[in-house]
Amino acid sequence: xxxxxLIALTAFTFVVLSSCQKVGTxxxxxxxxxxxxxxxxxxxTTANDSVTRLALTSKGEFDSAxxxxxxxVAIFVNPNKQFQEIIGIxxxxxxxxxxxxxxLTPENQQTLLDAYFHPVKGIGYSFIRxxxxxxxxxxxxxxxxxDGDSALTTFSIATxxxxxxxxxxxxxxISGSASKLLASPWSPPAFMKDNNNMLYGGKxxxxxxxxxxxxxxxxxQEYEKAGIPVWGVTVQNEPMARQTWESCxxxxxxxxxxxxxxxxxxxxxxxxxxxxxxVWDHNRDLMPYRADVIFSDPEASKYAWGIGYxxxxxxxxxxxxxxxxxxxxxxxxxxxxxxxxxTVESFVPNHYNYWPNxxxxxTSMIYDFNSGTSGWIDWNILxxxxxxxxxxxxxxxxxxxxxxxxxxxxxxxxxxxxxxxxKFIRPGARRVSTSPSRxxxxxxxxxxxxxxxITVVLNTSDLPIAYYLICNDAMxxxxxxxxxxxxxxx
Numbered sequence: 051x052x053x054x055x056l057i058a059l060t061a062f063t064f065v066v067l068s069s070c071q072k073v074g075t076x077x078x079x080x081x082x083x084x085x086x087x088x089x090x091x092x093x094x095t096t097a098n099d100s101v102t103r104l105a106l107t108s109k110g111e112f113d114s115a116x117x118x119x120x121x122x123v124a125i126f127v128n129p130n131k132q133f134q135e136i137i138g139i140x141x142x143x144x145x146x147x148x149x150x151x152x153x154l155t156p157e158n159q160q161t162l163l164d165a166y167f168h169p170v171k172g173i174g175y176s177f178i179r180x181x182x183x184x185x186x187x188x189x190x191x192x193x194x195x196x197d198g199d200s201a202l203t204t205f206s207i208a209t210x211x212x213x214x215x216x217x218x219x220x221x222x223x224i225s226g227s228a229s230k231l232l233a234s235p236w237s238p239p240a241f242m243k244d245n246n247n248m249l250y251g252g253k254x255x256x257x258x259x260x261x262x263x264x265x266x267x268x269x270x271q272e273y274e275k276a277g278i279p280v281w282g283v284t285v286q287n288e289p290m291a292r293q294t295w296e297s298c299x300x301x302x303x304x305x306x307x308x309x310x311x312x313x314x315x316x317x318x319x320x321x322x323x324x325x326x327x328x329v330w331d332h333n334r335d336l337m338p339y340r341a342d343v344i345f346s347d348p349e350a351s352k353y354a355w356g357i358g359y360x361x362x363x364x365x366x367x368x369x370x371x372x373x374x375x376x377x378x379x380x381x382x383x384x385x386x387x388x389x390x391x392x393t394v395e396s397f398v399p400n401h402y403n404y405w406p407n408x409x410x411x412x413t414s415m416i417y418d419f420n421s422g423t424s425g426w427i428d429w430n431i432l433x434x435x436x437x438x439x440x441x442x443x444x445x446x447x448x449x450x451x452x453x454x455x456x457x458x459x460x461x462x463x464x465x466x467x468x469x470x471x472x473k474f475i476r477p478g479a480r481r482v483s484t485s486p487s488r489x490x491x492x493x494x495x496x497x498x499x500x501x502x503x504i505t506v507v508l509n510t511s512d513l514p515i516a517y518y519l520i521c522n523d524a525m526x527x528x529x530x531x532x533x534x535x536x537x538x539x540x
Contacts, residue, residue: 093106145189176476181233231273249294251299329344387424388423413492415471415494420484426471474537507538
């Protein structure tokens, strides 16, 4: 199908998006025991083979509930049973995203900022991830210091100031007070590693543990001098992967000890006790072991706010390991769980409207939230027409792509599918009990601070499905098209 150009859809898109009201910013339980019979609801839909994108497609009132028959499809929502608080939903601003953004037309730059980060005009992103110096989605490897400078006397974020810092500042200004920045390192400087290379794994040498901890502190200090508050950090991106790009191996025990003896104490000594420190930052498959090693050690655990993870475990075959997320949530309920990265790893130029990419996002988000995840961060918010720039040709898909030759901006269905969550489920919301009666529908529900309930329903089948939404003493029947996603607000 023809690629969807955002500039061609601007008027339609933002009339639709701005019809949604901004919701609250903290959790609440005002719906406990509440009667919904006679209350109104709105249904917003995005559907394949149509122009419907986050559109208000129906309104109605709930009737009194009854027991559904075996032949009827239902989604059961119990707002009296509330679970984890939602921290936020968003995406990553990398060097690649920022450099591509700089080559859009001024009109499309503003369109992208509003589309992602404005809570009324757009889908209200409130979470941003970025890298500490370079990653694969940079034009080349670089650090903030001169080679061999373990004292950090040459520390400078001048490279970031050209593209990345200005974009992050604009995004956070539009997002408002709810916005959070999470920073992750892909590799220490080469001289600090046993392979003397930022690429191909290797390990941080023990004699540089303190210098590397100091590097985190300097990053936070310099970003905050530039006007960007840093909410938290992860200790190491993908610590068990030897990548062809920036990477560094930390076993669970090594990460525990670095956090326990160096990073944690260094943050606290430098007045950064409020910064969130997140361990693991890798796939679901091995996260239970990492959690057990670090969270079972009281001295390490006191520094660890939570654990982060990615979705790439099916690279080796098999299914997504959502149960591992649930295991960690149930084992360590006092720790927060953040999905820190996910992307479609094979980019096909001009294949922007490929619907399974969108369904992959929504499927993961529903399972992840229902398993105990508190926040969800996509990878690059924007890439160029080749799925880069990327200095090791690890080209990927993004919810938006910019053509750096023309300044055009392309929006993909994945943007809208993520928006069915991020626009309506605001920071401070709480997940509530939700169960579909059939496996051909996926669903998750949340209650916002203002008492509004948000139910997201996903249909990945080839057929339309009529279902009853049942909440407390009320029910209504809604139809979802094939290969569609709906958000019901009530």
